[in-house]
Amino acid sequence: MKSKVIEASLSKNKDLGKCNMTEKIRIGIVPYMNAKPLIYGLECHKDSIELLFEVPSLLPGMLNNDRIDVALIPSIEYFRNGCFAIIPHIAIASHGAVESVKIFSKVPIANIQTAALDTSSLTSRALTRIILHGQYHLTPGYTQFNEQYNIAETRADAVLIIGDNAIKAADNGYVTLDLGQAWYEYTRLPFVYAVWVVKRGRKIPGLNELLLNSKKMGIQHIKEIAVSEAKRLNISFDTCLHYLTNAIQYDLEKEEIQGLKKFYQCAVAIELAPKGERVIFNDT
Numbered sequence: 001m002k003s004k005v006i007e008a009s010l011s012k013n014k015d016l017g018k019c020n021m022t023e024k025i026r027i028g029i030v031p032y033m034n035a036k037p038l039i040y041g042l043e044c045h046k047d048s049i050e051l052l053f054e055v056p057s058l059l060p061g062m063l064n065n066d067r068i069d070v071a072l073i074p075s076i077e078y079f080r081n082g083c084f085a086i087i088p089h090i091a092i093a094s095h096g097a098v099e100s101v102k103i104f105s106k107v108p109i110a111n112i113q114t115a116a117l118d119t120s121s122l123t124s125r126a127l128t129r130i131i132l133h134g135q136y137h138l139t140p141g142y143t144q145f146n147e148q149y150n151i152a153e154t155r156a157d158a159v160l161i162i163g164d165n166a167i168k169a170a171d172n173g174y175v176t177l178d179l180g181q182a183w184y185e186y187t188r189l190p191f192v193y194a195v196w197v198v199k200r201g202r203k204i205p206g207l208n209e210l211l212l213n214s215k216k217m218g219i220q221h222i223k224e225i226a227v228s229e230a231k232r233l234n235i236s237f238d239t240c241l242h243y244l245t246n247a248i249q250y251d252l253e254k255e256e257i258q259g260l261k262k263f264y265q266c267a268v269a270i271e272l273a274p275k276g277e278r279v280i281f282n283d284t
């Protein structure tokens, strides 16, 4: 299923600014299992789209520097940047437990004094601070956790890990806190981890439709994605299917937008984001 719209947009649109018309649309995306359904339908556009895989923390900068044209970015960065527009109806979200954003703690959560946060993340790092502060009245010392480290050798009391590594990490007797679940208990709202964005004012005709169709196709082929992810990550098909269908949610509608706005308010309250930002959608 080839999108005529995007092909037309590449040849018709004279407003692509720094993007050369003969060049492909460069789309930045996280390399985790959770993003696979969102890009499933893009595979058949290889002649007009280039996919670049990068950890979430690096994608906003790449978009800002025009190294990519569209990106799936950590939701906190949408509010910090202030110059992006969100592609409607699509998110990486959870309504409760997310299974891939977890604190692994060597002490009871209420006793955490130091926490090392995954450097791949931006949103879940902020969410950790919000939950530990808001729910547990804790302001621990924060350090970095790099995926080359392992939990046991980390000096911090607790470690935040996101993505495939969090799914694969064994609990090993650690106290674990699923931050999607913690957010739900704190607010009774869904949590939005990532959104597709473009720079505000950048017109890529057909983009919203292209990404929405891709998501729809991904959801239709979720079992096939679970099979290949199980192989790639060396984990069970059931774990993948459960994660892709029960834990991660891909909609960005009324409730998720409410969750996104609540997250922004909580971030502003502890100075993790500037005041006065609004949710603005891309309309092309």
Ligand SMILES: C=C(O[C@@H]1C=C(C(=O)O)C=C[C@H]1O)C(=O)O
Binding pocket: 030, 032, 034, 035, 056, 057, 073, 074, 075, 092, 098, 100, 101, 120, 121, 122, 123, 124, 125, 162, 163, 164, 166, 193, 194
């Ligand atoms: C739920 C997740 O969402 C991710 C978490 C992000 C973050 O913490 O900054 C960013 C993008 C998402 O892919 C996950 O990867 O586990």
